[in-house]
Amino acid sequence: MFAAIITTLTLSVCAVGVNAGTVLIQSPGAVKVHEAGMVQIQCDLQSDNMEYTVDKYDVHWYKSRNKQTDKVFVVTLRANGEVSRSRSFSNRFHVSRNVTANSYSLTISNVKLTDSKLYICGIWGSVFGKGTQLNVTSADVPVLIQSPSIQRVTKGHTAWLWCTMSKARLEDTDVHWYRKLPGQNMEWVLTHRAGGSPEWGQGFTGRFQSYRDTSNSSFTLTVTDVVHSDSAVYYCRVWGDINGNGTQLIVTNEGGSWKVLASILTSILILVILVTTICYVKKWACFQQRLMPEGCSTEYQETVYATVTAEMEKNTQGPTNVTVSEQSQMFYADIQFLRQKTAPKIEVTEETTEYAIIKRAQ
Incomplete structure (x- = not known):
């Protein structure tokens, strides 16, 4: 007998220790719903112990006639996700939990006039909410x-x-x-x-x-x-x-990561454009350098170009007995003369060069 008393006292002390600072807050306190409508009742778990979260405990929902003492079991949502219902209640009574909000919820769909009762949530068999009064009406509301x-x-x-x-x-x-x-x-x-x-x-x-x-x-x-x-x-x-x-x-906060990603992609795009521009400029400079005859300075080329131009203008303004074909040949010969330093060096006689042939034709 003494052992039984000690065991009972021990269980009572443990229950008080577990329940201390832990409450269930239901909302709304009362709700009126039209017949065949839907209603959701929320039950928030609050505790001084941060380890008490809704995913660790079974939650039980009861139906009562405005009293805490005559509760009728409706449905249970266990910690492992299993659902147990009383035979008197169908799938119209749906239970769920929200870990983020640390709350349970009871959703009743296609409500009937007989659903008008006080609904109470509870955990551990000793912690209960104050209940939500559901009033179902058939009036035209x-x-x-x-x-x-x-x-x-x-x-x-x-x-x-x-x-x-x-x-x-x-x-x-x-x-x-x-x-x-x-x-x-x-x-x-x-x-x-x-x-x-x-x-x-x-x-x-x-x-x-x-x-x-x-x-x-x-x-x-x-x-x-x-x-x-x-x-x-x-x-x-x-x-x-x-x-x-x-x-x-x-x-x-998803927008923040997108902004960072967009900023990174923009920076990469700018870098690619910059590198491409630098490469293009370097290739252009190299191409211009290759066009310049070896050993010829810029001033020398400009002098030759000016000579060719003057020769063309003189031929154009000179006697009409110089044909357009002859002018073209002279111009071509002068250009060839300009480029001869970059062309392969081939030993030729003055009589066989294209330039000499054109000169003799004059």
């Missing part, structure tokens, strides 16, 4: 569907969140936007009055804007120049208690 469910946006860019509404007129409806950071309560972002301008919550600026589009019956929330602190789950709300299913905004 608005239905809000948000998209996308998750949106990743690079830091500094603009995020676009959509909230489509049915069974109500956009022109006559105020829309409220809220957001929820992990482990915190809902924050009011802004309200867009019907036919009016937006009203912002404390701490929010003009980076957050709301628009309505009657062509597709939707509200739009834009967040410009996003920063990491904008990462949260955003909800649209109408009539004070009708919420959308939420959109999780995740701000990433």
